[in-house]
Amino acid sequence: MSKRKRFIATSLVLALGFFGLQFLGDQYRFLAISVLTLLTIAGFYWSLKEGLGKNMTLLTLLLPTLFTLGVGVFWFLLPSTVFARLPVVVFYGVGIYALCLTSNIYTVAAIRTIALLRAARGVGFVLTLLTSFLLYDAILSLRISFPLSFGLTALVSFPLLVQGLWTIPLERHFSKDILVSSLIFSLVVAEIAVGLYFWPVTVVVGSLFLTVAMYVILGLGQAKLESRLFMQTIREYLIVGVLVFIGMFVATHWGN
Numbered sequence: 611m612s613k614r615k616r617f618i619a620t621s622l623v624l625a626l627g628f629f630g631l632q633f634l635g636d637q638y639r640f641l642a643i644s645v646l647t648l649l650t651i652a653g654f655y656w657s658l659k660e661g662l663g664k665n666m667t668l669l670t671l672l673l674p675t676l677f678t679l680g681v682g683v684f685w686f687l688l689p690s691t692v693f694a695r696l697p698v699v700v701f702y703g704v705g706i707y708a709l710c711l712t713s714n715i716y717t718v719a720a721i722r723t724i725a726l727l728r729a730a731r732g733v734g735f736v737l738t739l740l741t742s743f744l745l746y747d748a749i750l751s752l753r754i755s756f757p758l759s760f761g762l763t764a765l766v767s768f769p770l771l772v773q774g775l776w777t778i779p780l781e782r783h784f785s786k787d788i789l790v791s792s793l794i795f796s797l798v799v800a801e802i803a804v805g806l807y808f809w810p811v812t813v814v815v816g817s818l819f820l821t822v823a824m825y826v827i828l829g830l831g832q833a834k835l836e837s838r839l840f841m842q843t844i845r846e847y848l849i850v851g852v853l854v855f856i857g858m859f860v861a862t863h864w865g866n
Contacts, residue, residue: 661717
């Protein structure tokens with residue numbers, strides 16, 4: 611079977627899996643999402659098996675897995691109607707197919723130069739931010755204590771940052787610098803999440819602000835790895851962060 615057919619098969623199977631969630635009772639849906647998350651790993655490994663090895667190329671499996679998990683936890687926040695959930699299933703299927711193509715470009719580019727790499731990085735960056743938003747939204751919706759919020763935010767942010775930073779050098783061997791940078795950056799995002807715990811913002815606004823923090827940190831990290839960390843680049847990312855912070859401040863209800 612050709613790669614493209616495997617990509618289509620993987621996308622259809624996972625999308626149909628999500629569609630089938632609405633026919634399950636609530637007590638089985640967490641288990642079903644866990645199974646779909648594991649199935650995502652298996653499906654992507656099968657689809658990309660020629661380019662994967664026992665090296666850093668396995669990082670291409672992280673974003674699709676977390677994307678499935680993010681859509682899965684977001685699924686519980688949707689109204690229980692077909693009209694509300696069907697567009698999400700279609701969006702998820704298209705997203706998985708885009709991730710198949712993007713991940714394939716990464717695995718090929720880790721061996722040789724490929725013209726579509728910059729476009730793949732752009733798509734991967736956007737899907738990383740979208741996945742971040744879905745997962746942060748789920749964490750903030752739990753209304754848990756700030757130590758747990760700190761831990762979960764760091765746990766979610768770390769793999770997203772690892773794969774996001776790796777897409778720049780696309781080295782096949784172990785990179786200590788990327789892992790250390792990802793750990794530090796994930797702790798920064800988690801500290802921001804702790805700050806939001808004491809800030810009277812809505813779940814959506816808080817999730818958006820954490821996603822913007824990921825946008826700034828990951829964008830600057832990728833620019834540094836590309837040797838493009840100029841003052842203009844730093845200024846552009848920081849302006850976005852400041853504007854969103856001001857918007858969050860204005861949108862916050864400070865009364866009782």
